[in-house]
Amino acid sequence: MSSAPQHSQTADPTPTVPAAVSQQRRGSQGAGRRPVWAVGGGAGVMTGGLLLTVATVLEAGLGDGAPDSAVATFSAFYLAAAVVHAAAMLPLALGSTGSNGICGRRVLGTVALLSFGAVFLMSQVTYWVLSYGGGGSGPESAWILTAAGLTQLVLLLTASTVVVVARVAAGAARWAFPGLTAAAVVAGIVVTTASDPAVITGALLFSTCSQVVAGAVLLAGRARTATPRPV
Template identity: 40%
Template sequence: MTAATAASTRPAWSTFGGGGILLAATLLFVATILEYVYWVVAEADSPGLLVAVVVTLGASILLYAAAVFPLAFGSRGSNGIVGRSVLGKVALLAFGLGFAVAETLYLIATYGIGADPGWGAMVFFVVQFVGIVVAAIVIARASIATGFARWSLLIGSALALVCSIVVRTTDSFEVVTVAYCVSTVIQAIVGASYLAAGKRTSVDA
């Protein structure tokens, strides 16, 4: 099989799902750094940084929401990373919905109306976390992703939970920023593992 043929047979869950997560996580990492610079260094007095934060975070939200569809459903003639599991598909969609709504509420509350996002964001965070844990278990059981990719989301979910606990139990903006950065790096590793697993799948086919 040639490299061109292998590329053409790479599954959609790898290319668009894994690639989407990798790119979204990278943008989220950049947005996290920009937020720190905006609030701490510029002391919330930089319209240019504000625009950069909103645009970068908004793009990340859209990419995450879009990435769950190829992960859940694959493309015509193929399944997603959860195979035929309806539970897995619903869990991935729940994660995408939970993440998109929670982050959008945060974005609007923090940079739009200047208020605490409140319990609404917390509810959708829980939806997001439950969805990703269930999806991770289904992905591991389905064995469509192989090697480290089979377990990466499960491991990443556990580590992301630790980061979330740190965020919610500290008053230090610096510690919060580091925890969010670590979380985004973990997410990027998950996305990269799906890209790598898809390459192996296409070559082995």
């Protein structure tokens, strides 16, 4: 009598990891990575604010007969701050892939941040050219700077709204841009309406210091970690 061949079954030695545990591990690993918008954008905003704070103090000390060396020092800090601030909008808006910035995949916020950086750089350079570069100043120049300032506020307000709604940033980093926008509005009103140079300088320093604080908050920020779905 022939017997049917018996096939031995061996257990798989590899332990099975539940899907929920695996997802939690991936989430914890992702949470350990600092988002590009926090590292690059936060450092850029904070550095730009520090440079602009120094430039504001230096400009307050410039008089009609200021030596060329003092004007050159101020110009270096001022223009460097403008470039750094504008460059900081790139990692903030685009992240590392073009769609993982602080606004996520929301195109409106991404465009608002990039446009803000471009308009900010243009307005800062325009002010320097008109005031220190021999471009002259007049009513037309004042209107150009006023229009640029209002455009910046609109773009900053738009970006701030999208950042809050997108919920990409967690904790205080989510509210860094709204705080920066509020400080810019207050400083803009004071600078526009005040006539005392000391008051104007104080308002400008309030704005630049708020940039430093907002940059530090963004730099310490983390991306929101999604809660794993139950299996």
